[in-house]
Amino acid sequence: MEFDEVVRGRRSARGFKPDPVPRKVLEEVIELATRAPSSMNTQPWHLYVLTGAPLDRIRRENTERNLAGVKPSREIRSHGEYQGVHRQRQIEIAVQLFQAMGIERHDTAGRQDWVLRGFRQFDAPVSIVVTYDKELEGGDIAQFDCGALVNGLVNAGWSRGLGSVVNSQGIMQSPVVRRYAGIPDDQVIMICVAMGYPDDGFAANQVVSRRRPVEEVATFVGFDDSAAVAAG
Numbered sequence: 001m002e003f004d005e006v007v008r009g010r011r012s013a014r015g016f017k018p019d020p021v022p023r024k025v026l027e028e029v030i031e032l033a034t035r036a037p038s039s040m041n042t043q044p045w046h047l048y049v050l051t052g053a054p055l056d057r058i059r060r061e062n063t064e065r066n067l068a069g070v071k072p073s074r075e076i077r078s079h080g081e082y083q084g085v086h087r088q089r090q091i092e093i094a095v096q097l098f099q100a101m102g103i104e105r106h107d108t109a110g111r112q113d114w115v116l117r118g119f120r121q122f123d124a125p126v127s128i129v130v131t132y133d134k135e136l137e138g139g140d141i142a143q144f145d146c147g148a149l150v151n152g153l154v155n156a157g158w159s160r161g162l163g164s165v166v167n168s169q170g171i172m173q174s175p176v177v178r179r180y181a182g183i184p185d186d187q188v189i190m191i192c193v194a195m196g197y198p199d200d201g202f203a204a205n206q207v208v209s210r211r212r213p214v215e216e217v218a219t220f221v222g223f224d225d226s227a228a229v230a231a232g
């Protein structure tokens with residue numbers, strides 16, 4: 001696939017075929033993703049590629065603890081509830097997904113089912129847990145590096161027919177993830193990526209999320225002579 005085709009075609013997958021993903025394919029995807037830039041080429045990331053029984057235990061205990069009201073214990077800092085434009089965009093994608101799935105506004109059971117799917121990482125056959133070295137905790141750069149890697153993972157996966165969804169729902173109960181994935185104490189759990197062959201019949205998989213236009217996102221400086229003169 002061409003680069004543009006991959007980037008434009010990719011969208012999060014939240015419904016998967018049960019087919020296992022060959023380890024060889026995952027290794028290829030990870031190898032491509034590790035070409036991501038990182039600060040001073042420090043490559044502070046580690047990946048725990050989970051499937052089968054360990055992943056099922058994580059899904060089960062993550063769900064049980066969340067349902068029992070155990071406070072989320074993510075190891076990365078949260079900004080709290082989204083407000084303003086961020087909240088609007090959050091709502092927009094939620095509405096798109098619920099519409100696709102036929103979940104009405106007051107359908108409490110439907111909404112609950114959707115949340116539970118998220119806790120189970122949408123029953124994907126594979127979850128890749130991304131961690132970084134704890135000695136870098138306190139700065140912001142290692143998280144940035146991991147983000148670059150994760151972008152590579154989802155796009156490289158897509159180029160090989162794999163769908164994925166980056167998700168923080170799967171690591172809400174990080175001690176559970178740490179225990180069953182065997183993550184040592186010198187690493188911080190950053191995020192996880194649920195991955196597998198997408199079920200094209202699953203309505204939410206067809207949702208294309210909107211993006212802000214370039215003129216809104218980017219401020220070009222020094223390109224326009226008249227602006228330069230005005231500034232000068």
Ligand SMILES: Cc1cc2nc3c(=O)[nH]c(=O)nc-3n(C[C@H](O)[C@H](O)[C@H](O)COP(=O)(O)O)c2cc1C
Nearest residue numbers: 010011012093118165166167168169170191207209
């Ligand atoms: C850091 C991060 C956390 C996310 N957490 C979740 C999640 O918990 N559940 C979920 O369904 N999607 C989650 N997503 C996926 C986003 O909702 C999705 O990437 C966004 O809506 C854009 O849609 P697209 O990936 O289809 O382009 C997360 C994405 C990122 C980058």
